[in-house]
Amino acid sequence: MTGVPLPDTTPPDVTTHAMAILPEDLPTADSFFRPHRIVLILIAAVLVFCIAWFMRWDWIPQYLPKLGHGIIVTLAMLFSTAILGFVLAVPLGLVQVTGPWPLKALAKTFCTIIRGTPLLLQLWLLYYGLGSLFPQFPAIRQSFLWPYLRESWPYGVAALTISFAAYEGEVMRGAFAGVPAGELEAARAYGMSRWTMFRRIWLPRAIHRALPTLNGETVLQLKATPLVATITVIDVYAVISKVRQDTYITYEPLLLLALIYMCLTGILVMAFRYLENRIPTRGA
Amino acid sequence: MKKTLKTIALSLALGIAAAGAASADPIKVGFAAEPYPPFTSPDASGNWEGWEVEFQKAICAEAKLECVITPVAWDGIIPALTSKKIDIIIGSMSITEERLKTIDFSDKYYNTPTGVIGPKDVSFEATPEGLKGKTIGVQVSTVHQDYANKYFGENGATVKEYQTQDEANNDLAAGRLDAVQADAIALGAFLATDQGKACCDLKGNVKDDPAILGAGVGIGLRKGEDELKGKLNAAIKAIRENGTYDTFSKKYFDFNIYGE
């Protein structure tokens, strides 16, 4: 890679891009007005009309408040775990680049184990495995934490946070390692302390480089949230499951659920596009 | 490259076709893919055992049907029936008005009261007053869910819904629930385990409400399959009369599970 100027941000990881919609995938407004697209849109409209007309949607009004509440729970899960996970991911990535070897090995093992097992299994391990162990210790039962440990959402938050941190830790490791050494040397030459250098140069540059992948991972995190419904957290997926069980209607609620997730993803991706456009591309 | 691709595509197509052809004829018997002792539970060699498994074998033998056991997810068992992934349900499903709108049932093959269990160190009654302010666990899509919501949920209790009975029992043992409402026999089986003995005991049976709790458990089948329904009803009657039903029931229960 000699002579080629380094791009300011690394392009998002191929796999992340393949699995999650990113801002660059959003269509532009005028791209809808090509002749064949107008025909396709008309066909889609007819299809949507048929779905709306011939299928059963009379259950929606009754469940509307619950659906709204479920969407809020889903979004709360997404943002809380993405933020907490990112806070954990920074040290996880950093120690893998500069840490002493025991810490490095520990961080690497953690990332390998979490990334090598299904999230659903981790979730059940925490909720049913660890959760059934806690009450055997009277000390835990009497502690102030017990009212929270009785609920299911802390386990959901914990599992999603750990998973996000492990995937994001790998991304941050690459981002920290990818910050040009010259920039760090320049910072040192200015007499910055290690902490100042980290805070002012290394971390912001690494985050900046990792942004496209971070966006993708956040979309993937949204796609992972419905798993918490399997441990009795009432998110939007769980509300739809309840509709299915109450009414014995299978397809309509699932179609609505897919539509809800597509809207949520779309809004999330548009927010990222807005943010990406706001962030100045330094050094370009 | 082309050849390999063709081979893969062909073998996939054949695989799906073969999978279809192989299981075209036998009756697929659906029930929940989870431990629900003493009715259906997996053993360590991967087979299913329990009272209901024996009942199903007896019925299929009596009606001269070739049956295959097909465990499915409980919360999708009725869609699985209507979309023909399974042909009949022998899975402790109570006959209720609500379900009869979507599927059909054979005559009942057992009937038990509904019980409520709770932690040993707390005492309360299985009544709306006794459960006020408590969190009660039930399995989704069951008569117990409907009953608990109507009688306890609307009287100040929190009803928490679980995908499987096993999860609800486990959460009671883990201290996350104050009570669990379910079939009295299934609860009895749980109370007999080490986990159940250590934590909980029976608080009593709930007041009956046949409109919700139904008129016993029947074999679920698709609407309009009256020939199959006739065969199943005849088989239930036959094994009741020739003693087969009592023979295998005695292995599990010391009371009359059929009810009156």
Add this chain to the structure above:
Amino acid sequence: MADPASLINWSLLALEPPGWGGVLLKGLMNSIVIAIGGYTFGLVLGIGGAVGKLYGGPITRDLMECYTTIVRAVPELVLILLLYYAGTDLLNHLLGLFGFSEVDISGLAAGIFVIGIVQGAYSTEVLRGAIKAVPAGQIEAARAYGMSPTKVMTRITLPAMLPYAIPGLSNLWLIATKDTALLAVVGFSELTLVTRQAAGATKAYLLFFCAAGALYLALTLVSDFVIKIIERRARRGFVEQS
């Protein structure tokens, strides 16, 4: 409470009954079969999708775009439920329309089908990127030799894009192995579901979930090892970058 060591009853994991080890291994085999089947099916869809997206007409391109957009925007769990219940139903309706008799789709085929559809969208994107990375000169040279478009595709484009596609495709394989766990939600007895059944029947939740975790991890590590070998072979003749 007894001392912690006695809490772990290792004999539960024995391969022969009354141990549940054999059941877990059978579940793992089911997971692997579905992962292989779904991955292969996905790859076939992916090649078709990528070629359609790059060389197809405007309508093909837009339809492919819809397919990959929907799969990339909707959670796998929701897609699996939709495909499992509606997809197989729809397939039967279509077969009925064309005069074929209904096929009875087994759990295994349905599992492979749903994982394959999801994987197909992901591999479409991976392969599209890889095909675009093939130097245009190579394809032009093949055309200049008078090769037909299909021949160019099978002889030049697909083999030449492999080295670019392998890192992404390897990741997709690892994702396929983990996505099989989601089939537990529709009651398919793969590793995660049999683990929960074993845990529920014995009440040894922690032990069984850890054991299943170890099996998944072993599968990932073995796959990683094989992938490294394949990558090394595929990158022969490439100038080492970095």
